[in-house]
Amino acid sequence: MDQLFRRSANNPIIRAEDLPYPANTVFNPGAARLATETILLLRVEDMRGISHLQVARSSDGESGWSFDDEPLLRPNEHHPEEIWGCEDPRLTWLPEREEWVIAYTAFSRRGPLVSLAFTRDFREVRRLGPTMPPEDKDAALFPRRFGKRWAMIHRPSPLRGGAHMWISFSPDMRHWGDHELMLEARDGAWWDAGKIGLGPPPLETSEGWLVMYHGAHQTASGPIYRAGLALLDLEDPRRVIRRSADWVLGPCMPYELAGDVSKVVFPGGWVHDEATGLLSLYYGAADTSVALATAAFSDVMAVIMAAPLRSRRHWEDGDRT
Numbered sequence: 001m002d003q004l005f006r007r008s009a010n011n012p013i014i015r016a017e018d019l020p021y022p023a024n025t026v027f028n029p030g031a032a033r034l035a036t037e038t039i040l041l042l043r044v045e046d047m048r049g050i051s052h053l054q055v056a057r058s059s060d061g062e063s064g065w066s067f068d069d070e071p072l073l074r075p076n077e078h079h080p081e082e083i084w085g086c087e088d089p090r091l092t093w094l095p096e097r098e099e100w101v102i103a104y105t106a107f108s109r110r111g112p113l114v115s116l117a118f119t120r121d122f123r124e125v126r127r128l129g130p131t132m133p134p135e136d137k138d139a140a141l142f143p144r145r146f147g148k149r150w151a152m153i154h155r156p157s158p159l160r161g162g163a164h165m166w167i168s169f170s171p172d173m174r175h176w177g178d179h180e181l182m183l184e185a186r187d188g189a190w191w192d193a194g195k196i197g198l199g200p201p202p203l204e205t206s207e208g209w210l211v212m213y214h215g216a217h218q219t220a221s222g223p224i225y226r227a228g229l230a231l232l233d234l235e236d237p238r239r240v241i242r243r244s245a246d247w248v249l250g251p252c253m254p255y256e257l258a259g260d261v262s263k264v265v266f267p268g269g270w271v272h273d274e275a276t277g278l279l280s281l282y283y284g285a286a287d288t289s290v291a292l293a294t295a296a297f298s299d300v301m302a303v304i305m306a307a308p309l310r311s312r313r314h315w316e317d318g319d320r321t
């Protein structure tokens, strides 16, 4: 089902050479649509190997990118948990607070962990700090509360049994609990066996929360990162009600097949334009550049709605596959 998304003819839309300063790679962006511009929050890996988060702006979301003078988030001495970098941001607009929450991976001496920060304009940022201890990454918040609590999807890496997607709840975004396994990596030969993680933040639709996630399939020549879809219950997002069998985006273009880490597509942001019905998906290609692919939102929904509905029983029985 690789044809669902159509790749931009301008791909890769941003490369390290496009930045106004030397960098090794630019990849795994978060995305946001503001009034007149699309923002990408780019992960830029510098020539030491340490990543920071840099804002890029474009009016059409595809070309003419400009870069802010200073990175929005970069490691500093007040945040030892970020000593080895800020990576892989996901951006969620919170209508209740009228600001964006940035969930990103802070790379600490003891491994990657989940940190949060807030911004209104992507010029000023306020850090909340670490919310999940290592190893944990691939986190994003839902845009609204469930009852009184915020919800966050994230991906801890336990010592045994693969890496799966969890969901946790918080009254204030600082204290998180009621951790629950939400979606498990499949097993064996599957494209999403062993290790999965959330892509862009969950998108609210009339049918449920649309989720895209990546799966890292191990092969003799390293992992292949591809992306698939799932749908969560609107009022109880712990419940996965549908899951695609096939991946919907996988590496096949030269810029996805070869780079610092080859055979990787790693989606981190999407923008749904309700006027045109287009879903723009922004992803890292081979840990080296930023790429864009678009699909009709209705086609994406048709794919996930064609996946079988899971009964409440399935979920209550503890089956998270």
Ligand code: BMA
Pocket: 028, 087, 088, 225, 261, 264, 266, 284, 287
């Ligand atoms: C994951 C993350 C991503 C990276 C991907 C492929 O574990 O670390 O930042 O893009 O691996 O290398």
